[in-house]
Amino acid sequence: MNAPAGHFARVAFGSLLIAGLPCALAASAARAPAATPAAKTAAATPVASPAAAPPCEACHGAHGEGMAAAQVPRIAGQSADYLKKQLDDYAAGTRDNPIMANFAKALSEQQRAEFAARYAAMSAPYLAQATPPMSVHLARGHQLAFQGDEAKRVQACNGCHGPDGVGVPHAAPYLAGQSAEFLSSALKAFKDGTRKNDAGELMRSVAERLDDADIAAVTGYFASVDLSTH
Numbered sequence: 001m002n003a004p005a006g007h008f009a010r011v012a013f014g015s016l017l018i019a020g021l022p023c024a025l026a027a028s029a030a031r032a033p034a035a036t037p038a039a040k041t042a043a044a045t046p047v048a049s050p051a052a053a054p055p056c057e058a059c060h061g062a063h064g065e066g067m068a069a070a071q072v073p074r075i076a077g078q079s080a081d082y083l084k085k086q087l088d089d090y091a092a093g094t095r096d097n098p099i100m101a102n103f104a105k106a107l108s109e110q111q112r113a114e115f116a117a118r119y120a121a122m123s124a125p126y127l128a129q130a131t132p133p134m135s136v137h138l139a140r141g142h143q144l145a146f147q148g149d150e151a152k153r154v155q156a157c158n159g160c161h162g163p164d165g166v167g168v169p170h171a172a173p174y175l176a177g178q179s180a181e182f183l184s185s186a187l188k189a190f191k192d193g194t195r196k197n198d199a200g201e202l203m204r205s206v207a208e209r210l211d212d213a214d215i216a217a218v219t220g221y222f223a224s225v226d227l228s229t230h
Contacts, residue, residue: 055103056075056119059072060073063125064076064077068179068181069181071182073179073186075122076119076122077119077120077121077174078119078120078167079169079174080113080117081169083115083119083120086197087112091104095195095196096194096196123228129179129180133220133221137216137221138217138224140217140218141224142221144156144157145221145222146158149209155206157175157218161174163230164222164225164230174227176226176227177223177227177228180219183223187210187215187218190204190207191204191210
């Protein structure tokens with residue numbers, strides 16, 4: 001947002017992404033029966049094709065709707081390019097999350113592309129916020145989305161993420177309809193430097209200019225936008 005218009009486009013509030021797949025693997029492990037010779041053989045093989053029910057569902061939901069309370073993002077209809085990049089970054093270690101890294105590394109590049117395409121083709125109902133933001137927060141969030149803040153050298157989010165944050169194919173992920181919890185956690189991770197897979201530190205330079213009130217306002221605003229109406 002302190003850079004040219006293409007700047008905010010190439011990054012995500014996070015990793016709009018896939019922090020929730022870890023829980024799926026942990027849950028599956030907890031329920032697993034004693035290993036048989038056949039099971040041991042299967043366990044040694046790569047993760048099954050995305051044509052089968054993927055482990056992602058335990059956290060991201062059967063339709064990719066996400067889980068707000070656990071800060072798990074909605075990934076249904078998200079750009080396949082963006083989803084693939086996050087999986088690639090987990091596999092390469094450029095995005096840090098031990099469980100997600102284990103999951104991504106178990107996939108071939110082709111399988112990561114298939115998972116990304118699977119969820120990109122999905123749709124999920126909009127889930128309204130349990131506690132809608134106050135009007136004053138919505139107003140500030142709307143300002144940051146549409147106008148930015150010149151005094152803070154923050155560019156309008158919509159300049160890169162599209163009208164009302166609906167995303168720009170091959171460039172920027174959608175923000176509209178994501179949970180405020182997820183968007184807030186992603187921005188804070190960029191701000192404190194625990195997330196570093198943004199090219200040129202662009203999102204970090206944006207996030208560090210936003211205080212907690214701004215983060216609450218802009219994430220609450222985008223969470224209030226029903227993506228299905230756009």
